[in-house]
Amino acid sequence: MEVSIWMVVTILAVAAGAYFAGSRFSKKDADAIVRQADDLANKVIEDARREAETITKEAELKSKNAAIEAKEEYEREMREKKRELQNLEKRLLQKEENLDKKVALFDQKELDILKKEQVHSAKEQALAEREDELKKAVGAQMAKLEQISGMTAGEAKKELMNAMESEAKHDAAKLIKVIEEEARETADKKAKEIMALAIQRYAGEYVAERTVSVVPLPSDEMKGRIIGREGRNIRALEAATGIDLIIDDTPEAVILSGFNPVRREVARLSLEKLIGDGRIHPGRIEEVVAKSTEEVDLSIKEAGEQAAFDLGVHGIHPEVLKLIGRLKYRTSYTQNVYQHSLEVAFLCGIMAAELGINVKQAKRAGLLHDLGKAVDHEVEGSHAVIGAELARKYGESPKIVHAIMAHHEDEKPSTVLAVLVQAADALSGARPGARREMMETYVKRLEDLERIATSFSGVSSSFAIQAGREIRVMVSSEQVSDEQSLIMARDIAKKIEAEMTYPGQIKVNVIRETRAVEFAR
Known part of the structure; x- marks a missing residue:
């Protein structure tokens, strides 16, 4: 295109x-x-x-x-x-x-x-x-x-229930008796083995100190020198030590009286040094008392360290060791608290080894359980609560604090360690010769035992024997059956546990007897 x-x-x-x-x-x-x-x-x-x-x-x-x-x-x-x-x-x-x-x-x-x-x-x-x-x-x-029966259905039912209840109680009482006997035999045997072993393996001294100390004098002439001109020497000594000097007709002896054992020891050492030195006058007294105080403080510290060393317990705060050493000059019912604490610690360790729990922790709890007695005259409250607070203050573990708090039921025991300390403390304090109980406390415990026993229905009489370690209860055979006597013994023991505080254990014997009397004429 x-x-x-x-x-x-x-x-x-x-x-x-x-x-x-x-x-x-x-x-x-x-x-x-x-x-x-x-x-x-x-x-x-x-x-x-x-x-x-x-x-x-x-x-x-x-x-x-x-x-x-x-x-x-x-x-x-x-x-x-x-x-x-x-x-x-x-x-x-x-x-x-x-x-x-x-x-x-x-x-x-x-x-x-x-x-x-x-x-x-x-x-x-x-x-x-x-x-x-x-x-x-x-x-x-x-x-x-x-x-035919002459009873209504309700009456027959009630009769049957009563018969079944009676039969059930009878069977229950027999079963309780069998179980308790088996458990008691096993528990007693095991507990006796553990405690006997602990006692055999520990032999401690428990010679008690009193609230007085006696200082021997070379001659009665020294009494005049201690009194001084117009009593100035004895006043100076009492003022410096806080201890009363009792110079009476006791030959060649001066009595030191006071409730503070630490001060009494300071006074004893000071007086022995003054007697040995021969120079007794207010200035010399103050100097000797100051030196004796330093020696006693050092002795307290060394006693605490020695206790920890003997037990193999380490890491205790130095202030706690001093408090343990002060227990050397503290007594409870004439039992030396320092020796008691060592004994409880050893017993706790031995029983803990038998039970398979921590031995060192048990010894530590036993040693510290009476820590509050070192300052209970200075702080208000029971010695268990005071000791627990001191242990918590100085960094002890919650288990140790709880064991200290619970050893006199100030707190409910919730660990094996707490129960172990309770047992060792009771064992150390309850053995013959360890403590001298006051007559009023002893009599009151016997009265409380008999009062609790007679408060149950069917009891005709009761007798506290074995220094309050056993109570025998006589019951009426018409009101109490054999099965009911077993239950009554258990109830009396539970009530004693709930209302009384006592060392060791108390045996409850319920006795029921039927006597048939006839006369031949």
């Missing part, structure tokens, strides 16, 4: 040139050229028209092909969708059929259930009628039985 146009343009240019240059060509030639140009132009135009028609036809053909392809694509998609819809319709139909089958099955089951309910209702009605008949029959039999 582009070539033909250029050819037409070329011919037209030639014709125009021939027209303008007519002098060189003839008119005939020019017309010929023009005609050729017209023919060529017409031909080119015809070719262009045909080519345009061809292009138009090709375009139309392409558009038709595109429309056909689009139609085929659409028809293909529609066929696929139709196929999917058909598949979906088949599945829906199948589900509908399944649902119809299930509905039919449920309807059938419902019919079966209704039939069964009708059968069960009939059976229930029959059972109810039968139960009514049985109740009437039982009622008639009960009335007949009541008429």
Whole structure:
């Protein structure tokens, strides 16, 4: 198409040139050229028209092909969708059929259930009628039985319950007796073995100190020198030590009296030094008392360290060691508390080894259990509470603090260690010769024992014997049976444990006897 146009343009240019240059060509030639140009132009135009028609036809053909392809694509998609819809319709139909089958099955089951309910209702009605008949029959039999026995149903039931209760109590008492005997035999045997072993393995001194000390004099002449001119020496000595000096007719002896054992020891050492030196005057007295105080303080510290060393207990605070050393000059019921603490510590360690618990911890608790007695005259409260607070203050473990607090029931024992310290403390204090009990306390304990025993119904008399270690209870044979006497012994022991505080253990003997007396005439 582009070539033909250029050819037409070329011919037209030639014709125009021939027209303008007519002098060189003839008119005939020019017309010929023009005609050729017209023919060529017409031909080119015809070719262009045909080519345009061809292009138009090709375009139309392409558009038709595109429309056909689009139609085929659409028809293909529609066929696929139709196929999917058909598949979906088949599945829906199948589900509908399944649902119809299930509905039919449920309807059938419902019919079966209704039939069964009708059968069960009939059976229930029959059972109810039968139960009514049985109740009437039982009622008639009960009335007949009541008429025959002469007792109502309530009275018969009560009689049966009483018989069963009595039988149950009898069986329970026998079972309690068997169990208690077995447990007592086993426990007593084991406890006696452990305690006997502990006592055998420990032998300690327990010579008691009193509230007075006696200082021997070389001669009675020394009494005058101790008194001094107008009594100035003895006043100076009493003021410096806080201890009373008793100078009486006792030959060659001076008595030092005071409740503070540390001060009494300072006074004893000071007086011995003054007697040995011979120079007795107020200035010298103050100097000697100060020096003796330092010696006693050092002795207290060394005693605490020696106790910890002997027991193999380490890491105790220095202030606690000083308090332990002060116990050397403290007595309880004439028993030296320092020796008592060492003894309790050794006993705790031995028993702990037998029981398989921490031996060092047991020794530590035993050594510190009476720590409060070192300062109980300076601080208000029981020595167990004071000792526990001191132990807590100086970094002792909660188990040790609890054992100290609980060894006199100021706190309920909740660990094996606390119970062990209680046992060792009672064992050390209760053995013969260890302590001297006051008469008033002893008598009161006997009275309390007899009062508790006679408070039970059926007791005719009671006797506290063996220095309060045993109570014998005589019961009336008409009011108390053999089985009830076993229960009574247990109840009396429990009440004694709840109301009294005592060392060791108390044996409760309940005695029931029946005497048949007749006279031959």
